Amino acid sequence: MxxxxxxxxxxxxxxxxxxxxxxxxxxxxxxxxxxxxxxxxxxxxxxxxxxxxxxxxxxxxxxxxxxxxxxxxxxxxxxxxxxxxxxxxxxxxxxxxxxxxxxxxxxxxxxxxxxxxxxxxxxxxxxxxxxxxxxxxxxxxxxxKLRTSLERLANYLLRQQDRTGSLEFDLTMEKRRLASFLGMTPENLSRAFKGLEPYGVKVAQNHIVITDLEDLTRYAKPNPLIDDYSA
Amino acid sequence: MxxxxxxxxxxxxxxxxxxxxxxxxxxxxxxxxxxxxxxxxxxxxxxxxxxxxxxxxxxxxxxxxxxxxxxxxxxxxxxxxxxxxxxxxxxxxxxxxxxxxxxxxxxxxxxxxxxxxxxxxxxxxxxxxxxxxxxxxxxxxxxxKLRTSLERLANYLLRQQDRTGSLEFDLTMEKRRLASFLGMTPENLSRAFKGLEPYGVKVAQNHIVITDLEDLTRYAKPNPLIDDYSA
DNA sequence: AGACCCACTTGATAAATGTCAAGTGATCGA
DNA sequence: TCGATCACTTGACATTTATCAAGTGGGTCT
CATH class of the missing domain: 2.60.120.10 (Jelly Rolls)
Structure with missing residues (x-):
């Protein structure tokens, strides 16, 4: 080496x-x-x-x-x-x-x-x-075990938002892999993204825009004992 | 002390x-x-x-x-x-x-x-x-992530069978807690036990009898990389 | 440009799982 | 022995999730 x-x-x-x-x-x-x-x-x-x-x-x-x-x-x-x-x-x-x-x-x-x-x-x-x-x-x-797939996606997006420090970001992996990581099928991930639209999530290809962070946060109820990967 | x-x-x-x-x-x-x-x-x-x-x-x-x-x-x-x-x-x-x-x-x-x-x-x-x-x-x-609730229960029973070394054993916890551990509701655990009857599982209260270990094993497909808690 | 590929999306349907309410049965204390 | 309690079970139903099949729409290659 x-x-x-x-x-x-x-x-x-x-x-x-x-x-x-x-x-x-x-x-x-x-x-x-x-x-x-x-x-x-x-x-x-x-x-x-x-x-x-x-x-x-x-x-x-x-x-x-x-x-x-x-x-x-x-x-x-x-x-x-x-x-x-x-x-x-x-x-x-x-x-x-x-x-x-x-x-x-x-x-x-x-x-x-x-x-x-x-x-x-x-x-x-x-x-x-x-x-x-x-x-x-x-x-x-x-x-x-504690969240539905929609809640898991919502919290995943909030973690990405936090990681990038921006309300706009690109997904770091293929959606199919994200689906698998979140414990759902690709079809349901598609539907889940739609399901988060009312909470201020816009999706275009791999690009995510969070238009209403407060609303999404209120829905997702992130918790440091689940979502804070640094501790 | x-x-x-x-x-x-x-x-x-x-x-x-x-x-x-x-x-x-x-x-x-x-x-x-x-x-x-x-x-x-x-x-x-x-x-x-x-x-x-x-x-x-x-x-x-x-x-x-x-x-x-x-x-x-x-x-x-x-x-x-x-x-x-x-x-x-x-x-x-x-x-x-x-x-x-x-x-x-x-x-x-x-x-x-x-x-x-x-x-x-x-x-x-x-x-x-x-x-x-x-x-x-x-x-x-x-x-x-990889198994249905019925498969999780089947493999759980096989692990207990292995742990006790016997085809008959008592559950070590309340069924409601077992349900929670396996990631399902108590109601579905009841139904899951019924669902395993055809594979040779008899349940009476907390007592389990495995009447057809081969059949249950064939259904459960246990795998050391999931079920062997000693390695 | 045109054709293809591939991931993703969509819709219809099926299966799995959860919820609610009522019932059963074992256990325990009066 | 009776009744009360409590976990568990059962049935009907709702919701969630998966499956299958048919699209759509970028992107790429020629």
Whole structure:
């Protein structure tokens, strides 16, 4: 791996405070790779050979059962995926594919496990990352079980509004994938967008305009314990 | 806290390998308490004052939004809950109440954070526990998104069958709570039990008899990446 | 420009799930 | 033993969501 990559990765929260020698050891077997869009990176049930770190682009985590498939999460820079599988050395629970052109660092899981048992700062960072991931999935479960699909879409749009800081934004993924992520069919997502029109949501292709933020918020009833992905 | 409790807790995976002095420090502010059934232990959105360890009995984790409530998980001995909130010092995402008479150890979160940054063995144990919790929630999400309610019930029964090692067993919680956990209404749970009769499931009160394990398994299509809560 | 492709949309219909109200049956205390 | 309570069940119905089939409309390639 090139030195410039090594420095870029070094700055990630996960590695920032760890011992230099341990970091070097971790990077020895690691490499960075560029992937085109829609490339399968890993498949569920495989052994966790590498910890993946998304440096740029975005990655879709999804899962299948009995001929059905669902999108579980989108991983954006800069964060890891399949950390839990890596540290426990257990098979992946989800598959991953790039959504767009993406740069991804691959670090041998074996090295992650070896170093994390030696390096206290690294172990702490892993704990923080895992706890964060855990809380994100719990929030997602609450979203799924406590809300209707229309409410889920409304709150999703509010989160995007908050993330971009603008009342106008483009959807960051295909609608079909968004539908799957929100736990509904593409057909119903179309209807759901229509259903939010009365609350001040305008949709044209991938472009969303929120014309009445207050009204939408009143309908969506966002809650930090479900929608605040930073805590 | 009494010495006998301290030894009991010492043997938990989470604490087994940590340094004795650190363990003593952790136990200094800790205590064990007995709770009757149906007692609220914590409420979502509160600051994480204590890490809880279920020593006996069982605890229901649940959450509410906009007047609706859902059961998220059942914690059984010997494991912790709200570990993620404790280590990140962020508000609880879920509430907790005892299902039955339960003995629970409470360890000040502040001490957990202090000790885990000092004690590498403890940090490692926390990582293992968090990773386990994360994977459990991911499995639960897959269950919810990829299966119908009838399939969820069928697989739930198979997991109970596996857990007890017997084709006959009693449900470990009220049906209304089971319904909530499986993401359906009590009324639909009743109908779902009827719907599984053709696949060899007999229900009388809380007692379940599986008369045709093969048939039920063929219908439920259990999958270790969803149903195996030990990995 | 024209033809095609592909995602998305729309409408009709079916299936799954939730709601409401009434009923059943087990349990427990007087 | 009687009655009351409470969880659960049942039936009728409403709502939500999924499915299937037929459009629509960008975008792209030639």
């Amino acid at each position: 090139s030195e410039s990559y090594k420095e870029e990765i070094r700055d990630l929260t996960l590695f920032a405070n760890m011992d230099e020698a341990n970091y070097r050891a971790l990077m020895r077997g690691a490499y960075v790779q560029n992937f085109p869009p829609r490339i399968d990176l890993i498949h569920e049930n495989e052994p966790p050979d590498f910890l993946h770190v998304v440096l740029s682009g975005s990655v879709d985590l999804f899962s299948a059962w009995n001929g059905r498939e669902t999108s579980m999460a989108t991983v954006r820079p800069v964060s890891t995926f399949i950390l839990a599988a890596s540290v426990r050395n257990l098979p992946y629970l989800m598959s991953a594919r790039t959504l767009e052109k993406s740069r991804i660092a691959l670090i041998p899981s074996q090295d992650v496990r070896a170093v994390f048992s030696e390096d206290s700062a690294f172990a702490q960072a892993i704990v923080a990352e895992l706890a964060q991931c855990y809380r994100a999935v719990v929030k997602n479960t609450k979203d799924l | 009494s010495e006998s409790y301290k030894e009991e807790i010492r043997d938990l995976t989470l604490f087994a390998n940590m340094d004795e002095a650190n363990y003593r420090a952790l136990m200094r502010g800790a205590y064990v308490q007995n709770f009757p059934p149906r007692i609220d232990l914590i409420h979502e959105n509160e600051p994480p004052d204590f890490l809880h360890v279920v020593l006996s009995g069982s605890v229901d984790l649940f959450s509410a939004w906009n007047g609706r409530e859902t059961s998220m998980a059942t914690v059984r001995p010997v494991s912790t809950f709200i570990l993620a909130a404790s280590v990140r010092n962020l508000p609880y995402l879920m509430s907790a109440r005892t299902l039955e008479k339960s003995r629970i150890a409470l360890i000040p979160s502040q001490d957990v954070r202090a000790v885990f940054s000092e004690d590498s063995a403890f940090a490692q144990a926390i990582v293992a526990e968090l990773a386990q919790c994360y994977r459990a929630v991911v499995k639960n999400t897959k269950d919810l």
